[in-house]
Amino acid sequence: MLSEEINRVAEEVSAILRGSLTADCSPLYRAAYHLPSQGGKRMRPFLVAKSSELVGGSAKPVIPAAAAVELLHNFTLVHDDIMDNDALRRGVPTVHTVWGMPMAILAGDLMFAKAFQILLRAGGDDRRIRAAADELATATIDLSEGQHLDMSFEERRDVREDEYLAMISGKTAALFRASAKIGAILGGGSDEAVARLGEYGWNMGMAFQIYDDYLGLTSKEDVLGKAIGNDIREGKKTLIVIKGMSSDAAPLLSDALGKKSVPNEKMAALLGHLQENGTFGYVYAKAKSYVDAALGSLSPFPESAARASLFQLAQMAISRKK
Amino acid sequence: MLSEEINRVAEEVSAILRGSLTADCSPLYRAAYHLPSQGGKRMRPFLVAKSSELVGGSAKPVIPAAAAVELLHNFTLVHDDIMDNDALRRGVPTVHTVWGMPMAILAGDLMFAKAFQILLRAGGDDRRIRAAADELATATIDLSEGQHLDMSFEERRDVREDEYLAMISGKTAALFRASAKIGAILGGGSDEAVARLGEYGWNMGMAFQIYDDYLGLTSKEDVLGKAIGNDIREGKKTLIVIKGMSSDAAPLLSDALGKKSVPNEKMAALLGHLQENGTFGYVYAKAKSYVDAALGSLSPFPESAARASLFQLAQMAISRKK
Numbered sequence: 001m002l003s004e005e006i007n008r009v010a011e012e013v014s015a016i017l018r019g020s021l022t023a024d025c026s027p028l029y030r031a032a033y034h035l036p037s038q039g040g041k042r043m044r045p046f047l048v049a050k051s052s053e054l055v056g057g058s059a060k061p062v063i064p065a066a067a068a069v070e071l072l073h074n075f076t077l078v079h080d081d082i083m084d085n086d087a088l089r090r091g092v093p094t095v096h097t098v099w100g101m102p103m104a105i106l107a108g109d110l111m112f113a114k115a116f117q118i119l120l121r122a123g124g125d126d127r128r129i130r131a132a133a134d135e136l137a138t139a140t141i142d143l144s145e146g147q148h149l150d151m152s153f154e155e156r157r158d159v160r161e162d163e164y165l166a167m168i169s170g171k172t173a174a175l176f177r178a179s180a181k182i183g184a185i186l187g188g189g190s191d192e193a194v195a196r197l198g199e200y201g202w203n204m205g206m207a208f209q210i211y212d213d214y215l216g217l218t219s220k221e222d223v224l225g226k227a228i229g230n231d232i233r234e235g236k237k238t239l240i241v242i243k244g245m246s247s248d249a250a251p252l253l254s255d256a257l258g259k260k261s262v263p264n265e266k267m268a269a270l271l272g273h274l275q276e277n278g279t280f281g282y283v284y285a286k287a288k289s290y291v292d293a294a295l296g297s298l299s300p301f302p303e304s305a306a307r308a309s310l311f312q313l314a315q316m317a318i319s320r321k322k
Numbered sequence: 323m324l325s326e327e328i329n330r331v332a333e334e335v336s337a338i339l340r341g342s343l344t345a346d347c348s349p350l351y352r353a354a355y356h357l358p359s360q361g362g363k364r365m366r367p368f369l370v371a372k373s374s375e376l377v378g379g380s381a382k383p384v385i386p387a388a389a390a391v392e393l394l395h396n397f398t399l400v401h402d403d404i405m406d407n408d409a410l411r412r413g414v415p416t417v418h419t420v421w422g423m424p425m426a427i428l429a430g431d432l433m434f435a436k437a438f439q440i441l442l443r444a445g446g447d448d449r450r451i452r453a454a455a456d457e458l459a460t461a462t463i464d465l466s467e468g469q470h471l472d473m474s475f476e477e478r479r480d481v482r483e484d485e486y487l488a489m490i491s492g493k494t495a496a497l498f499r500a501s502a503k504i505g506a507i508l509g510g511g512s513d514e515a516v517a518r519l520g521e522y523g524w525n526m527g528m529a530f531q532i533y534d535d536y537l538g539l540t541s542k543e544d545v546l547g548k549a550i551g552n553d554i555r556e557g558k559k560t561l562i563v564i565k566g567m568s569s570d571a572a573p574l575l576s577d578a579l580g581k582k583s584v585p586n587e588k589m590a591a592l593l594g595h596l597q598e599n600g601t602f603g604y605v606y607a608k609a610k611s612y613v614d615a616a617l618g619s620l621s622p623f624p625e626s627a628a629r630a631s632l633f634q635l636a637q638m639a640i641s642r643k644k
Contacts, residue, residue, distance in 0.1 A: 028470040079431060083424035102405035102473060105427055106466055109401060112434060113462035120456040126448035133455055134442040140435035144428055148350040151424060 002312045009049045009059065009066060010042035016067035020114055031099040031107035032114070035074045038090040043208070044069045044175060046313065048183040051197045053306035054298075057187025064122035065132060065186055068115045069179050072136060075111035076143050076175075078104055083151065112140070124186050132182040139178035146170020153237040157245070157257070164242055168209040169202070176205030193301075200297040200310065207290035208317040213238035214283050215322065217271060229267035233260050239283050240274065249273045287318045324634045331371045331381065331388060332364035338389035342436055353421040353429035354436070357396045360412040365530075366391045366497060368635065370505040373519045375628035376620075379509025386444035387454060387508055390437045391501050394458060397433035398465050398497075400426055405473065434462070446508050454504045461500035468492020479567070479579070481559040490531040491524070498527030515623075522619040522632065529612035530639040535560035536605050537644065539593060551589035555582050561605050562596065571595045609640045 014036075021033035045066035049059035080086075081094040082104050088094065096104035119133055149167040153159050180201030184194040216231045217240050231238055235258030244253045252270045256262045274280055294314040301307050336358075343355035367388035371381035402408075403416040404426050410416065418426035441455055471489040475481050502523030506516040538553045539562050553560055557580030566575045574592045578584045596602055616636045623629050 026467075026470065027474075028467065076431075079427050083427055101423075103470075105401050105405055106469055106473075108431075109398075109434070110463060110466040112431070113459050113466065116438060116459040117456065117463065120452055120459060126452045130442055130448045130452050130455075133452075134439065137435050137438040137442060141432060141439065144432040144435065145348075145350065147428055148348065148425075151428075152349075 002309060002316060005309060006042060006046045009046045009063070010039070012063045013042060013045045013067045013070050014039075016064060016118065017071060020067075020071075020118060021111075027099060027103065028107060028110060031095050031103050032110045034092075034095050034098065034107075035078055035089065036071060036111075038092055040070075040074070040090060042070060043313070044073055044179040047176060047179040047201055047204075047310075048186075050306045050309050050313070051180045051183025051189075051201075052187030053183075054197065054301055054304065054310065055184050055187040055189030055193045057183075057189070061123055062183055062186045064118050065124075065182050066179075068119035068122070068136065069175065069182065071111050071118065072115040072140065073175060075108045075115065076140075076147070078108040078111065080147060082108075083147070122186075128185050128188075132185050135178040135181050135185070139174045142170040142174030144170075146172070146174065154235070156237070157254075159237040159242055161239065161242055164237060164239055165206070168206060172209040173202045173205030176208065177202035180204075196297050196300065200294045200314070203290045203294035203297065204314050204317055207287045207294065207314065210239055210283060210287040210290065211318040211320075213240060214280065214287060215320075217274075218280060219322065228264070229256075229262070229271060232256050232267065232270070233262055234258070239286065240279055243282055244274050244279045247274075247277050247279055249277055249279065284318070291315065291318050324631060324638060327631060328364060328368045331368045331385070332361070334385045335364060335367045335389045335392050336361075338386060338440065339393060342389075342393075342440060343433075349421060349425065350429060350432060353417050353425050354432045356414075356417050356420065356429075357400055357411065358393060358433075360414055362392075362396070362412060364392060365635070366395055366501040369498060369501040369523055369526075369632075370508075372628045372631050372635070373502045373505025373511075373523075374509030375505075376519065376623055376626065376632065377506050377509040377511030377515045379505075379511070383445055384505055384508045386440050387446075387504050388501075390441035390444070390458065391497065391504065393433050393440065394437040394462065395497060397430045397437065398462075398469070400430040400433065402469060404430075405469070444508075450507050450510075454507050457500040457503050457507070461496045464492040464496035466492075468494070468496065475559040476557070478559070479576075481564055483561065483564055486559060486561055486564055487528070490528060494531040495524045495527030498530065499524035502526075518619050518622065522616045522636070525612045525616035525619065526636050526639055529609045529616065529636065532561055532605060532609040532612065533640045533642075535562060536602065536609060537642075539596075540602060541644065550586070551578075551584070551593060554578050554589065554592070555584055556580070561608065562601055565604055566596050566601045569596075569599050569601055571599055571601065606640070613637065613640050 017036045021029055048062050048066035048069055052062040053059055077089060078095045081089055082096045082101055086094055087097050095107055116133060119136060120129060122129065146167050150171055177198045180197040181194050184197040217229060232241065241257065252273060256270055291314050295311060298307055298310055339358045343351055370384050370388035370391055374384040375381055399411060400417045403411055404418045404423055408416055409419050417429055438455060441458060442451060444451065468489050472493055499520045502519040503516050506519040539551060554563065574595060578589065578592055613636050617633060620629055620632055
C-alpha cells in the first residue's frame with residue numbers, strides 16, 4: 001500500500017525533526033516544533049526517498065535531506081499563516097495564535113536555518129550535498145515569489161490562468177520539484193535523471209495544487225471539515241474561480257466571491273452551475289494533464305518498485321478524498 | 323586607512339547585492355533591496371575578505387561569500403525590526419513600515435534564501451563551500467536563539483551578566499565568528515587557522531556589541547543622532563543597566579528604566595552617577611578584555627597586511643565614535 005510506504009518514510013523523518021527541535025525546551029523551540037509535530041501528508045519526504053531509489057540509491061541515507069525539505073515546507077506554512085492571518089492549521093491553532101507574531105516569525109527563521117543545517121550535515125559527497133542545498137535555496141526563492149503573487153491576487157478580480165499557474169508553480173510545484181531533484185542528486189543520479197525527476201516533481205506539484213483547489217469546492221462538508229464553497233467565500237483566486245469568471249456562471253460567482261455571508265443554498269446553486277457548465281470538468285482535466293506529463297517523465301526509467309510508487313503517487317495527487 | 327579598505331570590500335559586496343536583488347522590480351524585490359541599499363558598516367564582509375587573506379587566500383574570490391553574510395545580516399535586521407516594532411533603521415523607514423508586515427516577513431525570507439544561493443553558487447571547492455554554508459546556517463540558529471533571549475529580557479528586571487553575554491553571543495558575536503571562519507575556510511586555511519579566526523571573530527563581536535551599548539549611553543546627542551540615555555528610557559537590558567542595577571545607582575536607575583518621560587536633566591544626573599561609580603569603566607574594561615582576547619587569537623599568525631588590518635579592526639570596535 002502506498003499510504004503505508006509514505007508513513008514509513010514519514011516516521012523516520014518525524015524522528016529526525018523531533019531530535020532536532022526538542023533537545024531545547026525553550027518557548028522558541030516549542031513554537032518551532034509545533035507544526036512539524038502535527039504530521040501532515042509528508043509527500044515531499046516520500047518524493048525525496050523514492051527519487052533516490054529510482055536512480056539506484058537507497059532511501060535510508062537521504063532521510064535527513066527528506067527531513068530538511070519537510071522542515072522547510074513547514075517553515076513556509078508558519079510564515080504564510082502569519083501573512084494570511086490564519087488561525088487554524090492541521091486542526092490546531094497556528095504558531096502565531098499560540099505564541100504571538102514575533103515568536104512565530106522567529107520560529108520560522110529557526111526552522112529555515114535548521115533545514116539547511118540538517119541537509120548540510122547529512123552524509124553524502126560534498127558536490128552532491130552542495131547541489132542539493134542549492135536546490136533547496138532556489139525552491140525557497142520560488143516559494144517567496146509564489147507567495148508574493150498569491151498576496152497580490154487578493155485585491156484583484158482579473159487574475160488570468162497563466163498568472164494562477166505561475167503562482168502555484170512557485171508556491172507549490174517548486175518544492176515538489178526540488179524534493180525529487182534532491183533525492184535524485186543524493187541517490188547518485190545522472191544529470192539527465194535529475195532533470196527528468198525534477199520535471200516529474202514539478203508536474204506532480206502542479207496537479208496536486210490544482211486538484212487541492214478542486215477538492216476544496218467539490219468535496220462534501222464532512223470530508224472537508226469546513227463548509228462547502230468556503231474558498232469562494234474567502235475570495236481565493238483558484239483556477240475554478242478564474243475559469244468560472246469567464247463562463248456563464250460569472251454573474252452568480254461575482255456576486256458570491258469574497259462574501260462570507262453567502263448562504264449555503266445559494267452556494268450550492270452556484271457550485272451546481274459550475275458543475276453543469278463544465279468548469280469543474282475543465283479544472284479536473286487540467287490537473288490530469290499535469291499528472292500525465294509527470295508520468296511521461298517517469299516512463300524512460302526502467303521498471304522498478306520505486307517507479308511504481310512514484311506512478312501511484314502522481315495518480316493519488318488527483319484521486320485523493322482530502 | 324582601514325575605513326578605505328572596508329569601503330573597497332563594501333563596494334564590491336554592494337554590487338553583488340544590487341545584481342541579485344534588482345533584476346526583478348516587483349514590490350517583493352524592492353522590499354528585499356531596501357535595507358541592503360542603505361549601506362551599513364559592512365564589517366562582516368570585511369572580516370570574510372581579510373580572514374581569507376590572512377590564511378593565504380585572496381579577497382576577490384570570497385566576495386560572493388562576503389555578500390551572502392551581509393545579506394543574511396540584513397535579513398535578520400528586517401525581521402528584528404518587525405518583532406521589535408521599530409520604525410527607523412539607518413535613518414530610513416523600516417521595511418514593514420513602508421511595505422507592511424506580511425511583505426516584510428516575505429522579503430526577509432527571500433533575503434535569507436538568496437544569501438544561501440549566493441554562497442552555494444560562489445566559486446570554490448565543494449568541501450569548503452559546504453562547510454561555509456554550514457557555518458552560515460549555524461550562525462542563523464545562534465542568531466535566532468539570541469533574538470529570543472533578547473525578547474525574553476523585555477519583561478525582566480533581573481537579567482544577569484552571564485545571560486546578557488549569552489544573548490549578545492547569539493545575536494551579534496555568532497555571525498562575526500561565522501564571517502571570519504567562512505573567510506578562513508574559503509581561503510584554504512587549516513582547521514586550526516579556521517578555529518583561531520573563529521575565536522577572533524567571536525571575541526571581536528562581543529567587544530563590538532558591548533561597546534555599542536556603551537556608546538549608546540556615553541556619546542553626545544549630536545554624535546548619536548538621538549537623545550542621550552534613550553537605551554535606558556526604552557528599558558534595554560544592556561551591560562551598563564545590569565551592572566548599574568547592582569551598584570549604588572540602582573534606585574535612580576530603577577526609577578528611570580523603561581520610562582519614556584524621564585527628563586534630560588534627571589537622565590544626565592543618572593549617567594553622571596554611573597560614570598562616577600565606575601559602571602561605565604567596568605563595561606568599557608569588559609569590552610576591552612574581549613578585544614585583547616581577539617588580538618591574542620591573531621598573534622600566532624605571522625605578520626602580514628591582513629593581520630595588521632584585523633588588529634586595527636578589533637581596536638576600532640572599541641574606539642569608534644558611532
